[in-house]
Structures are given as C-alpha cells and as structure tokens.
Amino acid sequence: MKPSLLQAPRKRANHRRTAWLWLSLVCATSLSPGQEAVEGDATATIRTLEHEWVEGQSSNDNRALDLIFDNALVYVEYGKLITKGEYLSRVRAVESNPSQIVMEGITVRTFGDTAIAVGTYHEKSGSGSKAHLNRWRFVDTWVYKQGRWMLVAAAAAPSSK
C-alpha cells in the first residue's frame, strides 16, 4: 500500500504528533502476552494500524513504521519487490509528505492469527497544473505474533473508479 515515497515536499518537524502516534501505536499493537487475537478487536486494530502506517509514512516516523512492519515484510511498489530495510531507507531519504495519501475504505477479514486487509486509497503526485491523483487497490497481510499484529506483506494494483 501507500507507495507515495517518490514525492518530496516540505519537511515538517512535528514531535508532538510523532509522540502521539507512538503512544497510539503501542496501544494498537500490544496485547498482554499469550492473549489471542479476538476477531472484532483484530479488525479494529488493523484498521487503526493501516491509518497509523499512513501517518508514520507521511511524517517520516521510521520508529513507528519499524513497529508495524515485520522484519520479513514483502512490499510491492509499482510492481517492484522491496524489503523492509529498503522501504525504511526510502522513508528516511525523502521529506515528510502529509496529506498526499488518502485512504478510502478498508475491509478486514481475519483467519485466526492472520488477517487480510483490502482497500483503496488515492495519492496525489506532482503539483500545480501537473498534479494528478492515482488510485490504488491494496491487499495487506497481517499476522498476530508475540502479542501484536505485524504487517508481513503489502501490495497494490492501479485502480480506476
């Protein structure tokens, strides 16, 4: 999902927002050890995490993204396969870019300790008269491990309305 790392508008240091994001992430991802994922809770948690991911990426919050992404994450961006390390390096390299990605709808299906989130979002690229919107449909795979949900795979395909 959210392959909007190619654009680079202004950098904005917003420590307060980052701290809030961190706190909500810890609440969203952690349950007490040994506790199993409950379906309703899982759905709500994954929706929250999907939004936190957008927030984390928009504000270049690599620490938050590191918590969300499994180390073995596979991510497909514009048809190219990239690892967690490559993704985080890219986030570090570009300037923060709030409001470039707008989530539309998400449906979450849980299968025990695995969950599939399917949804759409649009991203703005370019600026001024050259600005245009790309719409994507994504499929993200989340796995509940060590008391929290981790993103293990994410991919998107270009989508028209």
Next chain:
Amino acid sequence: MRTLILTVLLACAGTSAGYGQRSSDSDAGSKIIALENLWKQAAQLKDLKALDELLDDAFVYVGPDGKMLTKADVLADVQAFRGLQVLSQSMVVHFHGDAAVITGIYQTKGVDHGKQFVRRSRFVDTWRYKNGVWKSIASLTTPIGS
C-alpha cells in the same frame, strides 16, 4: 482425464488432510510452490473443482486492473478465458506461523472476452494452513512497472 490427473496431483501436493502436519519450512515452501503451479494449471484447464479446493471460501483477489474479485467471481472468470497460458517465475515463500506469503512473477497470455493479451505481472499470494490443508486466502497481481 487431465482434470483427474490434476486432482490426484492436488492430493499429493498437500491440500488434502493426508498431508497432516507441516514439517520443515523448506518442505512446506516446496508444497506452496507446487500448489501455486497447480493453481495455474487448474486455471488453464478450467478445472473448477481443483480451484475450489485451492481457494478458501473467503478468498479475495485483486487483479492487475485493480478490480476485486471473490472466489465465486474468480471461478466464473476462469471460464471466460480462452487459451490461457501462465508461466510463474522467481517464486519466494516466507512463513509466519500458519500463514505463508509467496511472491513471484507471472507471464500470462490468453484471450479475455475476445481480446488477446500478454501480461507480465508480480503477484503476492497469502496461504493459510488449517486442518491439515493449505488454502489461498488472498492474492494480488500488479503490472510490473505500474
């Protein structure tokens, strides 16, 4: 006859209860790759029974055009294709407990609703192991260079 062979292959590849317990990740990885290949063969042969066994009832698919299909939609879609040829390459499997994520590249040729097409796409499929059976629960295919 080909459908019968495919059904037997499916049982051998580990979708049936006979597979029992998952052994090592490398064995399971080979099974997942075998199942991916069977899935493509089943699609080419329009073997709906085999596809029904491979796909979970809640299976969801997003195609290279961004359209979302359910299992029933996929089964209906397979029947609309003519002369479908699928070649899978560069498949890599990652395990996460009872889930497996496989990535790879498809080279697809065929006729869809009377229109000939050739596509090269990257796919990400998620499989889940439950009651001794691997079933695909989600799949996305996106054009390379999209």
